[in-house]
Each structure stands twice: as C-alpha cells, then as structure tokens.
Amino acid sequence: MPRRIDLDERREHLAQAVWTIIRERGIGAVSVRVVAAEAGVAVGSLRHVFPTRTELLQFSAELMLSRATDRIRSTPLSGDPEADALALLSHVLPLEPDSRAELEVNLALIAEAPAVPELVPIRDQTYQQLTAMCEGIVEMLAPERDAMTRTDEARRLYALVDGLALHLLMETPAADDGWAVRMLQGEIARIRA
Amino acid sequence: MPRRIDLDERREHLAQAVWTIIRERGIGAVSVRVVAAEAGVAVGSLRHVFPTRTELLQFSAELMLSRATDRIRSTPLSGDPEADALALLSHVLPLEPDSRAELEVNLALIAEAPAVPELVPIRDQTYQQLTAMCEGIVEMLAPERDAMTRTDEARRLYALVDGLALHLLMETPAADDGWAVRMLQGEIARIRA
DNA sequence: TGTTTGGTAGCACAGTCGTACTAGCAAGAG
DNA sequence: CTCTTGCTAGTACGACTGTGCTACCAAACA
Numbered sequence: 001m002p003r004r005i006d007l008d009e010r011r012e013h014l015a016q017a018v019w020t021i022i023r024e025r026g027i028g029a030v031s032v033r034v035v036a037a038e039a040g041v042a043v044g045s046l047r048h049v050f051p052t053r054t055e056l057l058q059f060s061a062e063l064m065l066s067r068a069t070d071r072i073r074s075t076p077l078s079g080d081p082e083a084d085a086l087a088l089l090s091h092v093l094p095l096e097p098d099s100r101a102e103l104e105v106n107l108a109l110i111a112e113a114p115a116v117p118e119l120v121p122i123r124d125q126t127y128q129q130l131t132a133m134c135e136g137i138v139e140m141l142a143p144e145r146d147a148m149t150r151t152d153e154a155r156r157l158y159a160l161v162d163g164l165a166l167h168l169l170m171e172t173p174a175a176d177d178g179w180a181v182r183m184l185q186g187e188i189a190r191i192r193a
Numbered sequence: 194m195p196r197r198i199d200l201d202e203r204r205e206h207l208a209q210a211v212w213t214i215i216r217e218r219g220i221g222a223v224s225v226r227v228v229a230a231e232a233g234v235a236v237g238s239l240r241h242v243f244p245t246r247t248e249l250l251q252f253s254a255e256l257m258l259s260r261a262t263d264r265i266r267s268t269p270l271s272g273d274p275e276a277d278a279l280a281l282l283s284h285v286l287p288l289e290p291d292s293r294a295e296l297e298v299n300l301a302l303i304a305e306a307p308a309v310p311e312l313v314p315i316r317d318q319t320y321q322q323l324t325a326m327c328e329g330i331v332e333m334l335a336p337e338r339d340a341m342t343r344t345d346e347a348r349r350l351y352a353l354v355d356g357l358a359l360h361l362l363m364e365t366p367a368a369d370d371g372w373a374v375r376m377l378q379g380e381i382a383r384i385r386a
Numbered sequence: 387t388g389t390t391t392g393g394t395a396g397c398a399c400a401g402t403c404g405t406a407c408t409a410g411c412a413a414g415a416g
Numbered sequence: 417c418t419c420t421t422g423c424t425a426g427t428a429c430g431a432c433t434g435t436g437c438t439a440c441c442a443a444a445c446a
Contacts, residue, residue, distance in 0.1 A: 166359065
C-alpha cells in the first residue's frame, strides 16, 4: 500500500479553492488548472479526486449546502419563538463573511446551471430546505393559524428574507446591516400577531 | 460611401443573441464566435460593431436595463394608487417571457461581475432605479407617512418583490403565478393602511 | 526484500478562447 | 466612370480549456 490521504479532507480543500476563485474572479475562471493552482496541487492530483470538472462543481455546491445546513441546525435555541426565529433567519442573510461567501457562490452556481445541469437538483434542494425552515418558523410563531395561511405566510417570509439577502449582497460588506435585521424583526412580530 | 447599416439595430440584434445564449447555455457560453453564429454574422462583423467582448456584454446589459425601464415607464396608470402600484411592480416579476428573460440575464450578469467589472455600475444603476421606483410607489400609497418610515417601507417592499421574483424564477414557468401577485397585493394594501 | 498500489506530476491532444490583421466587396460621392 | 470607405469574411496567433494517458514515487504488505 502506498501512502493514503484523507479523501474527504482533500475534497473539501479543493471545494474551498473553488469558492475562493468564484468570489474573486467569477465562475468563469473556475477551470481545473486554476483550481489546482489555488489549492496547491497538480492537475493530475485534482483529477485523481475529481475526474471531471462537473464532479468538482457538483461536490463544491453540495458541500456548501451541507455547510449551511449544519450551521443552521447547530443554532442554539432559547425557547423564545421570536428570538429563535430571528436567530435562524439571520443565518440566511449575508451578515458574516461565511454566509456572505455562501450566497455569492450560490448565486454563481445558479447562473451556471444552464451549462451544468447537475447543479439544478442542488439548487432545488436548497430552495426546498429553506422553504421547510420558514414553514417551521411560522408554525413556531403562530401555531393557532390554519395550515393554508401558514403556508402563504412562510412563502412570504422566505421571499422577504431572500430579497433582503440579495440587497445586502449589493451593498459593500462594511455598510450598515441594521435595517435588514430590523425588517426581519418587524416581519416576525407581524406574523406572531 | 459603401452601404451603411443601421448600427443601433445591429447592436440590438447582437445583444439579443447574447441574451438567447445566456438563457439557453449559460453565461459561460457567451463567446464572440458563439454570439456571431447565433446572430448569423461573421466574427469580423461582430468585432466591427463591438471591438471587445467586454463592450458586447456591457451593451447587452445596458440595453436590457433600458428595455426594462421603458417597459415600466410606459405602464398606463389609472389613478387608483393600489392598482397602479400593482401594475408597476408586476413588471419586475418574471410573469411573462420578456420579464423572465430579463431576470435570468440580469442574474447571470451579476454573477459574471467579478470577471467583468464594467458590469458593476449597470447592476448598481438597476438597483438604484428600482429603489427609486419603490419609493415613488410608497409615496403614492401613503403620502401622509413621514419620510424615514417611507424609506424603510420602500426598502422592504423592494426586498419582497425581488424575493418573489427570485422564487418565481425557480419554479417552472408554467407553474402557478397567483400566489406571488396575491402577496404583492397584500403588501400594497398593508402599506396603504 | 521485493512487489503491489494509492497518489503525484506532467505531457499530449483536439478544441475554443479573444483579438489582430488583411483582403475583398459593394454602394454612394466626385 | 473612378475613387473612397463602411462593412464583411476569413485567417492567424498565442493562450487557455477539459480530458486521456503515462512515468514515477513512496509506503505498506508479502
């Protein structure tokens, strides 16, 4: 047996290189050579882990989704519905470098979807997962409401959150975040009432 | 003098070819050769009109912004604030093939911005223009409100509209649109109250 | 001590990229 | 008519693309 590497670790390392390149130079700059150089490995080594570019992109997208999922799942909950709702939804907004990068990469991957159809299921999965989270939040905030209006309320909440996220992304990272969080709080309070 | 072509018409024709390729094959497939083939001209002819790829993309983005602006500006207004607000905002949602294509192309161009910095000002201009439109709508709906809460209300409205637009884009084009328009109506009524 | 084998490194190939360049065409000006 | 000139068409170039393939290294098993 030759020396063995930690495949998972290697894969994550390469995926992070993909993210870096997407954020700094756009999705168009993501080529096997550029990614290999960014990760500090030879092209042949990269291709030993990801035989094709598609598999590289696919894994990068999947890893980002699972990272976001983990981050949201590990949010400590206090029991106060409004505070917990805000804590959960804040993870979707690009308020910190991590979540900001996630959103940038996600947007780039969505735009690349026509060229790499394998990315579409991942995008859809993200969408459904966040939809489910919003439904859970609405149920937590207003359990007495009937199911249909709750579904609508969840869709509306999700749309607002995604819109806020998009607009925060447009502003410079250093600009003021307060208004977005304030709006989220207002919407949460409105759903509860 | 040799035969003269309508430069503006030619430019628009080429820009439309760009949009088609973005929608069908992704922004990564937009090369001078592919665009020329899609438009039915030789590469040399395309480069006579757009010397560089950047200028081609830049013009395509600018034309799309001005198309959207014209479409919104030419909306017939009835005088009823709520109906007019809905009419204006509906143009931002991807409810028809035109506005859907616009949004798809816009998203792709935003994602390409790191690679083509010239696209950033256009993106910002779009953002500011729609912000101004939302502020105008809020003023139309609730003129008695003070300026600060009106600004917040406009930001909120814009975020909701963009979020709805994004989510409509994810669903298949044939799927039901009703819920998004319903939510828009609800938000408009809420602002007025 | 070989021998096997997971991993590394890199060359080769056919194709595409953006752009520079030139030769030719066809229509209006003189 | 000829001349001028906006436009078209196509070639050429160096750089880059994804992927196939081989040679090589070094560690663990026999």
